[in-house]
Amino acid sequence: MNDHLILKKDHTLSLLRRLMREHRLVAPLRNRHGDTLFSEVEDLAGAELDLEHQPQASLKPFLFPQQETMFRYRLDGEGGYRFEPPEPGRPLLFFGVRACDLSAVLYLDVIFSKRGRDPYYFARRRDSLLISLACNQPFANCFCNSAKTGPFLEYGFDLQLTDLGDRYLVEVGRARGAELVGRWRHFFTPAEEADRKAQYQALLESRSHFQRQVHLEQAIRRLQADEPLPEELWAGLSRRCQDCGGCAYVCPTCTCFTITDQQITATEGLRQRSWDACTFGGFTRLAGGHNPVDPGREAVRQRFLHKLLYDVREHGRPSCVGCGRCVGICFGGVDIVRFIDLVCEVRQ
Amino acid sequence: MTDNGNPYLPHPARILRVREENSQIKSFELAFTDPERHRAFTYRPGQFVMVSVPHGGEAPISISSSPTRPGRLTLSVRKAGRLTAALHRMAEGELVGLRGPYGRPFPVEELRGRDLIFVAGGIGLAPLASVVNLCLDRREEYGQLTVLYGSRSPADIAFRDELEGWRRAGVKCLLTVDQGGEGWTGQVGLVTTLFAQISPDPGRSSALICGPPVMFRFVAAELTRLGLSDQDIVTTLERHMKCGLGVCRHCHLGPKLVCAHGPVFTLAELRGLREAELA
Numbered sequence: 158m159n160d161h162l163i164l165k166k167d168h169t170l171s172l173l174r175r176l177m178r179e180h181r182l183v184a185p186l187r188n189r190h191g192d193t194l195f196s197e198v199e200d201l202a203g204a205e206l207d208l209e210h211q212p213q214a215s216l217k218p219f220l221f222p223q224q225e226t227m228f229r230y231r232l233d234g235e236g237g238y239r240f241e242p243p244e245p246g247r248p249l250l251f252f253g254v255r256a257c258d259l260s261a262v263l264y265l266d267v268i269f270s271k272r273g274r275d276p277y278y279f280a281r282r283r284d285s286l287l288i289s290l291a292c293n294q295p296f297a298n299c300f301c302n303s304a305k306t307g308p309f310l311e312y313g314f315d316l317q318l319t320d321l322g323d324r325y326l327v328e329v330g331r332a333r334g335a336e337l338v339g340r341w342r343h344f345f346t347p348a349e350e351a352d353r354k355a356q357y358q359a360l361l362e363s364r365s366h367f368q369r370q371v372h373l374e375q376a377i378r379r380l381q382a383d384e385p386l387p388e389e390l391w392a393g394l395s396r397r398c399q400d401c402g403g404c405a406y407v408c409p410t411c412t413c414f415t416i417t418d419q420q421i422t423a424t425e426g427l428r429q430r431s432w433d434a435c436t437f438g439g440f441t442r443l444a445g446g447h448n449p450v451d452p453g454r455e456a457v458r459q460r461f462l463h464k465l466l467y468d469v470r471e472h473g474r475p476s477c478v479g480c481g482r483c484v485g486i487c488f489g490g491v492d493i494v495r496f497i498d499l500v501c502e503v504r505q
Numbered sequence: 506m507t508d509n510g511n512p513y514l515p516h517p518a519r520i521l522r523v524r525e526e527n528s529q530i531k532s533f534e535l536a537f538t539d540p541e542r543h544r545a546f547t548y549r550p551g552q553f554v555m556v557s558v559p560h561g562g563e564a565p566i567s568i569s570s571s572p573t574r575p576g577r578l579t580l581s582v583r584k585a586g587r588l589t590a591a592l593h594r595m596a597e598g599e600l601v602g603l604r605g606p607y608g609r610p611f612p613v614e615e616l617r618g619r620d621l622i623f624v625a626g627g628i629g630l631a632p633l634a635s636v637v638n639l640c641l642d643r644r645e646e647y648g649q650l651t652v653l654y655g656s657r658s659p660a661d662i663a664f665r666d667e668l669e670g671w672r673r674a675g676v677k678c679l680l681t682v683d684q685g686g687e688g689w690t691g692q693v694g695l696v697t698t699l700f701a702q703i704s705p706d707p708g709r710s711s712a713l714i715c716g717p718p719v720m721f722r723f724v725a726a727e728l729t730r731l732g733l734s735d736q737d738i739v740t741t742l743e744r745h746m747k748c749g750l751g752v753c754r755h756c757h758l759g760p761k762l763v764c765a766h767g768p769v770f771t772l773a774e775l776r777g778l779r780e781a782e783l784a
Contacts, residue, residue, distance in 0.1 A: 227513055230602075232559055237538060238517040238600040272750045272765065273512040413754045416513075416747045420560040428562075433753070440755060441780075443745050444564070444586025449718070449758075449780045459757060467760040 161348040162327040162338060164318065169325070172344045173252060174201055176337070180250035180286060183219050185212040195219065195251075208253050208320075211296040215258045215409030215480065216251055220265060220281050221432075223406070227277065227416065228428040240428065242276065248284035254314075256307030257299070257480040259289050261409030263313050264476050268412050277430070286333060289314040293359050298481025300371035300494065306478040308363045319356045326356045369481070369494065373465075376500040377475060380466045388454070390499055395456040397489040398436055404483040404492065405434035405460065410476045413440070435459040461496045512750055515557040515602025516542055518578075523597055526663035527656075530628055531593055532569065532581040535601065548572055549610035550635035551741055551769045555749045556580065557602030561591045565746040565764070568606065569631040571638035581631035581664070607749040608768045611636050611713060611739065619711045620648035622703070624724050626655040626696055626716030630664050632741050632768075633715055637667075641674050651677040651703055655696030655720070658682050659689040679703070697723045700731070707732030714740045718782040725772055725783075735773035742768050742781070 164172065173182060177198070186196040187207040195212045197219075198204050228240035254262075266282065269275035292301070292308035301307030310317055315334030318325040326348055329335050338345055380386075405411040415433040420426040433440060436459075438452035450459070468476040483492040522534040537543040548554075553567040564586075570579035584593045592601070613636060621640065623633045633652075640647040652671060656662045659682055672678050679699045681692035692698060696716070712728050714721055721740055728738050744756035744763040751765030758780040761767070766774075775781040 230557075230559075232600070238515075238557070238559065238602055240515055240602065242511055242514070268752065271752055274510075275752070276511045276513075412752070414747065415753065415755070416563060418557075418560050418562045426560055428557075433747075433755070435754060435757070441745055441757070443743065444589060447717075449744070449782055455779075459754075459759070462759065463754075463757075470760065 160329040160335075161353060162329070162345040163348050163352060164325045164327050164345055166323055166325065168344050170201055170206075172341060173198075173250075175341060176250050176286070177201065179248065181247050182250050182252060183216070184252040185210070206253070208290060211255070211299075211480075211482075212258075213482070214407055215482070216254060216262055217265070217409050217411075219249060219251070220262065220285075221269070221278055221412060221414075224429055224431040225277060226427050227430050230418070230426055230428060232424045245280035248286070249281060250286045250288070252288045254287055254289045255292055255301075255480075256289060256310045257301045257304070257478040258409050259287055259310060259313055260301075260304075260306035260478045261480070262287065264410050264472075264478070265412065267472060286315050286337065287313070288316045288318065291317060291319040291356075291359070291363070293320055293363050295363060295367050296481065297368055298484040298494070299367060299479060300369050300373070300481060301479035302364060302367050303371040303373040304475065304477055304479030309360050319359055321352060321355050321359070324352075326352050371479070371494055371497055372501050373475065373477070373479070373497055376497040377465055377469055379500050379503065380462070381469070386500065386503060390503065391458050392454045394491050394496065394499070395452070395454050395458070397491045398456045399489045400436065400438055400452070400456070401488075402432075402434035402437055403486040403488075405436060406432060407482040407486050409478060409480060409482075410464070411460075435463070457491055457496070461493060464493065465497075513604065513748070515555070515563070515604045517600050518603045520595060520597050520599050520601065523595075524666075526581065526665075527661050529661070530581060530583045530663045532579055533592070533595075533601075534570075535578045535580065535603070536576075537603065538600070543576070543578075546578065546606075548606035550613055550639050551611035551632055552606035552608050553632075553749070553768060554580070554603050554605035555607070555746075556588075556592070557604075558588050558591045558595070559600075561588045563602075563747070564588045565607070565744075565749055567632040567635075567741065567768070569634045571635050571642060573639050573642035581628065581634070583628040605749060607764055609766065611741070611769050613639055616711055617646045618648065618709075620705060620709050621650050622705055622710060622712040622728075623650070623652045623654075624696060624712060624714045624716070625653070626720045627657070627661070627663070629715035629717075629720075630654055630667075631715075633713055634664065634667055636713060637671060637676065641671070641676070644674075648709060649677070650675075651679070651705075653679050653681075653696055653699040653703075655681050655683070655699075655716070658684050659686050659691075677703075695723065696720060697727050700727050705731060705733075707734075707737075711737040711739065714738065722783060735776065736771050738772040740770060740772070740775075742770065744768075 182198040187205040193207045193210040269278040314330040317328040413433045441450045442448040518535045524532040569581045570577040685693040747753040756763035
């Protein structure tokens with residue numbers, strides 16, 4: 158099969174409607190407050206699909222929810238102390254996913270495969286479909302060009318769409334994408350040479366539109382050098398951190414979590430997993446109060462080094478995908494771009 | 506989702522016996538309610554389990570019994586926070602949940618043939634007890650065994666039955682207390698003061714240490730002074746932990762995770778890790 162196809166924009170909603178029979182559709186929707194967020198689409202006709210703005214949050218909440226029930230537990234007298242996991246929901250279809258967010262999902266796949274596959278994550282991920290949208294126009298804080306995760310993808314998607322005006326050029330990635338195109342082939346026509354040229358042109362133009370110059374590789378090289386960064390750099394950033402966790406929450410690759418029990422009755426409750434953030438002052442605090450990390454001087458250290466040094470050592474690439482969301486959310490100005498800039502300024 | 510596919514699934518275990526070690530520490534002997542699971546459960550000294558307490562969540566607790574005594578599963582727990590306080594209120598016959606065992610154990614195979622110096626403060630003796638008992642059960646495989654144990658006061662000396670048993674078996678057990686009291690004729694001072702009473706051969710000695718960070722720093726310095734190399738100084742670390750599987754990252758030491766890379770580390774491995782609190 159030709160792996161470059163054309164999908165007319167007029168046909169897109171009708172294709173999505175077909176796919177919604179078997180999948181829960183998640184796409185960027187503009188809500189009544191004017192915010193664009195990935196949301197589950199209940200009624201495609203009434204929803205305002207927004208492919209113009211960057212969704213404020215990533216796909217993370219749909220694969221690794223901010224809070225989820227791991228087990229319902231029951232204590233039944235003599236009988237026991239039983240833990241029952243919830244039933245998985247219907248498969249997910251993600252539409253309109255940008256290159257950075259999809260790259261982040263590939264990282265989540267690795268993290269949640271460590272030491273046994275995470276059953277909760279993979280129950281959602283396993284049968285999911287990812288239809289990405291190449292970024293013809295990067296947003297103000299974007300630096301995926303520097304993180305090498307975009308603006309267009311080379312792999313990882315099931316289908317990648319490139320906006321060519323009245324139509325999308327469709328690239329077929331994984332087997333599941335080929336299956337989708339095969340099953341709904343009347344929606345697609347073969348792409349012409351001119352379409353592929355138009356896509357290449359779009360890619361070149363997109364690359365020239367980045368507003369930020371972020372020297373991620375230079376910062377990584379500096380971190381890999383044995384010489385430690387000045388203490389004052391860490392302390393200065395940590396002082397500005399307001400302990401809100403916003404960076405970790407909007408970050409598509411931050412996966413720290415906590416687990417707590419929520420009692421419902423004397424004999425029943427829920428064991429829940431929730432997002433956590435290594436920037437929180439109590440993240441490493443032990444029962445009894447001792448804390449091996451000094452939040453006053455080291456609040457942001459683990460977050461930046463994990464993404465830009467430890468993950469480079471362990472996985473061969475940083476786990477910052479350059480989406481720029483932390484730049485927009487941090488009111489203390491302690492985002493990763495600030496850190497990268499500071500590291501690049503340090504004299505070796 | 507099947508049982509085997511979910512690494513977070515706790516299995517019910519019954520509290521068979523509770524022993525009060527001191528006002529802060531209790532030892533719980535446990536058995537999985539499923540006899541098949543109990544028989545099949547194996548672990549190595551230094552490993553830990555995640556313990557669920559009804560409505561209280563989970564916490565990592567090291568195993569203090571020895572795998573050389575099959576069927577035994579003992580956890581010694583200091584009352585330190587909400588979960589451990591709830592556990593202390595539980596009685597024989599009640600149920601907890603267990604998953605594991607997790608973590609890198611003490612290198613008991615590599616330590617064969619060596620003289621072992623165990624240094625612990627307070628609850629720190631719990632994970633080391635597992636190794637001492639293993640060595641006693643394979644007595645001919647190990648050299649001289651010495652236990653240096655520090656407690657706050659004579660009343661705080663825990664694991665008395667265990668210590669007495671080790672003494673009878675020929676283990677040199679030296680005790681000290683931070684503050685003496687009426688009737689106490691033994692050593693007073695930090696655990697490092699006991700080093701004056703031993704003269705290990707650094708070429709054939711390894712040390713296993715467990716205690717608070719400040720104790721570890723001073724003990725490690727003392728052992729270094731006696732000529733032990735960083736590879737022969739082994740410790741086990743306690744950290745806040747949620748998953749035990751290397752994912753939640755609460756127990757990080759910068760690039761390393763205590764649950765997955767440890768909890769047992771040599772001093773050589775901890776050098777340069779800021780969160781190891783060596784400085």
